[in-house]
Amino acid sequence: MDYSERWGADIEEAVKYALQDLKLARDEVEVEVLEEPSKGFFGLGAKLAKVRVTPKKPEVEEVPVVEEPVPVKVIKKENKPQKKEHNNNRNKNHNKNKNRHHKDETTSSLNLDTVNKDDLKEVDEHDALTFMKEITEKMGLNLDIKARVGEDMVHLDIEGKDSGTVIGKRGATLDAIQYLTSLVVNKESEKYVKVVVDAENYRSKRQKTLEALANRLAAKVQKTKKFVRLEPMNPYERKIIHATLQQNPNVTTRSEGEEPYRRVVIELKK
Numbered sequence: 001m002d003y004s005e006r007w008g009a010d011i012e013e014a015v016k017y018a019l020q021d022l023k024l025a026r027d028e029v030e031v032e033v034l035e036e037p038s039k040g041f042f043g044l045g046a047k048l049a050k051v052r053v054t055p056k057k058p059e060v061e062e063v064p065v066v067e068e069p070v071p072v073k074v075i076k077k078e079n080k081p082q083k084k085e086h087n088n089n090r091n092k093n094h095n096k097n098k099n100r101h102h103k104d105e106t107t108s109s110l111n112l113d114t115v116n117k118d119d120l121k122e123v124d125e126h127d128a129l130t131f132m133k134e135i136t137e138k139m140g141l142n143l144d145i146k147a148r149v150g151e152d153m154v155h156l157d158i159e160g161k162d163s164g165t166v167i168g169k170r171g172a173t174l175d176a177i178q179y180l181t182s183l184v185v186n187k188e189s190e191k192y193v194k195v196v197v198d199a200e201n202y203r204s205k206r207q208k209t210l211e212a213l214a215n216r217l218a219a220k221v222q223k224t225k226k227f228v229r230l231e232p233m234n235p236y237e238r239k240i241i242h243a244t245l246q247q248n249p250n251v252t253t254r255s256e257g258e259e260p261y262r263r264v265v266i267e268l269k270k
Contacts (some may be wrong), residue, residue: 003054009050018053121149158199214244218251227267
């Protein structure tokens with residue numbers, strides 16, 4: 001039932017009847033008074049109260065817009081021996097359904113820890129660097145791009161006045177570029193290479209933003225004794241929330257919904 005409209009001798013009585021219809025508590029609904037009660041004159045012309053009671057919409061916590069990258073998940077494709085084609089397809093479908101509800105907790109294109117650039121060697125030539133320069137030049141952007149490589153990894157740092165354009169809204173453009181760069185680098189590579197594209201240290205800032213958000217909302221859950229549902233996030237962002245609160249003795253986290261609307265719920269431990 002979306003709402004209930006009821007009459008009563010006064011507003012509280014009308015609300016009580018509506019709550020019985022909806023089977024909800026007073027703090028779970030919004031009350032709109034449609035008609036005020038009136039006692040009339042010596043009982044003549046008395047009017048009843050009429051209210052419309054509507055269930056409150058679930059509270060959704062929004063993630064801060066500032067410093068919001070959305071790291072792209074790149075999953076390595078491995079060539080495994082195939083026994084029979086029909087059995088292989090059947091197993092793929094089975095595993096896909098089996099792991100669907102846990103993929104954000106177990107996979108990610110980036111580690112949670114910030115990449116230590118001191119462990120990487122700066123290079124002047126690399127497929128990732130060449131591709132990045134070509135694509136940003138075609139976008140008409142003025143940027144300074146540096147490439148650092150390590151074992152099975154390449155890290156691109158972008159700086160310049162047009163960095164904001166590369167990042168895009170909530171990091172969407174940055175993620176798209178990272179995804180495309182990863183495809184280019186791994187196209188002819190026998191060994192998978194992890195590609196990270198960052199702009200103005202954006203991803204590290206985003207991780208700190210999410211960690212602070214997770215701790216703040218955990219405190220809110222403990223105080224109010226009510227669960228909190230965040231806005232939809234990608235798998236990497238959800239993983240940061242889960243990992244940040246994993247050792248919290250008072251709250252637990254879970255994910256619900258389907259992509260791209262899958263979100264994290266923070267609630268008290270039972």
